Amino acid sequence: MIRLELTLTNLQPKQKARILRLEGGFGFQKNVRSRGILEGKIVEVIARQPVGGPIVISMDKRNTAIGRGMASRIIVAVE
């Protein structure tokens, strides 16, 4: 099976994907993981704010808003 790797910013609302990797320094990875954004988790995009605004994702029924820069370093694959 070929999985297309995307970043969180590529997903459209209602799209679900599995988190593959976090690309960034130690601090970034720790910060993101401490909010429960972990490799292997399924995320769904709820909303994308316009003009480069943050993305709202849902994970384990919890919503988190995350800026695009950070989101672009979260690598996912659509299931």
Place this chain on the structure above:
Amino acid sequence: MDIQKVKTILLMGNPNVGKSVVFSRLTGANVIASNYPGSTIEFTKGLMRIEGSKKELIDVPGTYSLEPTNTAEEVAVKMLDEGDLIINVIDSTNLERNLYLTLELLQRNTPVVVALNMWDEAKHNGITINPDELEKILGVPVVPIVALTGEGIKTLLSRLKETHTPTDVSQSDAEKWIHIGEIIKKVQTIEHRHHTIWEKISDATVKPTTGLPIGLAVILLTFSFIRFIGEGLIGYVLEPLFDMYTPVVMEISRAIGPGILHDIIIGRLIDGNIDYVESMGLLTTGFFVPFGMVLPYILAFYFGLSILEDTGYLPRLSVLADTIFHKFGLHGCGIVSVFLSLGCNVPGALSTRILETRKQRFISATLLAISIPCMAQIAMIFGILGSYGMEYVLMVFIALIATYVLSGLLLNRYIAGESPELFLDIPPYRRPYGKALLKKTWMRVRIFLTEAIPFVFLGVLFINILYAVGIIDTLGTFFSPVISGIWGLPKEAAAALLIGFLRKDMAIGMLLPLGMNPFQLVIAATVLTIYFPCVATFAVLVRELGIQDLFKSVLLMIAAALIVGGVMRLILLGF
């Protein structure tokens, strides 16, 4: 462990897990709890009793890990060394990510007890956790609680003594997450539930297409509500009360007779009558401004704010506002500071602690000091300018919003430093409880009553003394190049600017006797907001920004006052 030896207990956990509610339960003290991450920005201490002995309990700001990302979290980590025992409060609906901090805490050498809070909400969401199993794995007591109702609190207290200093296990981050994955598999089952109506509303309020119109509607509705309640209280309660009070004061006035004492206590009579705004006596203006004009709006504002806070709407507003606030070098959370500042600049300035970098905190604090009038001041602007027509009130607000936006754009450009992006947990909507709302409103109103009113009295006293020794005239003449030359105001406005350091609401009231036209009043009210914060806010800014940054901030305020006031003069009055 020997509970008698414990002196200090810490309440620690992720943001928004209910620590403040647990704190109120355990100490009986009232602290502000709100449904958004980061409502506790400074630790609160209280006393509690366990088995007959008094312990100190500390409500520590929420933190996701022991590596702080902002000032509020730094406070949390620093507190760690002060505790002999930690109550780790966990949000049961969110066990997995909460356990990370738990494992970090278990690596320190302070005994831990775990409280599984929001047990009711977890049940409701179809989440089942096996506390006994979790207890076995973690090796410390685990107690399910519902802080809101008090369920489980007794058990929690009785089991504190069962904990012990953890045995040293060192785990890397990756190992911790693997461990957490295993724990979750063993202790938690989640039943699949369909989307509830609240989840649908939640989605609709963060999607831009539906969220932005809803957001605007909510803001407009909130402010109409505040005005409606404020005006209603004034018209139907306070004016009748003061009408009954007037004969009493007149009687006192006659008894005292003319002289300096009369000036201070009753103030000047205007056409033989008391004028509650202009007389400037302790029993007249000193009483009427805080109680008759400001208090009704303060009450209405804090009730409205409490509803926004407790439902969990504010974080959604932060998400929607993020794009705009990013242009000012801030992120969406900046809007929370704006809202708090509209009540009083002091908590507003404190709330900048949830921002991550020094640049963000500087910009946020400076912007609010420059262009956000507090509710006391707003009430006076409505009271005084409103009688000439709402368009004048609107002019002040348009000028202030424009100042906020322009200063924000400029500061973002010229202040060095980083502006990290928004990274915010959005809590579920919760039903606000009437009793909690009223209690919270009252706590904040009480702060106004106890901390603002002494300043009003001081202000009245001060004005009388200054007039008596004739300093105001000298000052007015000295500053007239700015006051009259740039802003087009009478030089007597110097008195209001001076009192503005103490209380801005009083200062606005002092503009009334100067016989200005409505346009001049608009300029004066705007300049009074911008030129300098009140002492109470200033004191907080000294602490939050440090002297050096505050100095910069003050220069910016003065520059903004000169420029904005000057431009408004050109537009409204001509040359």
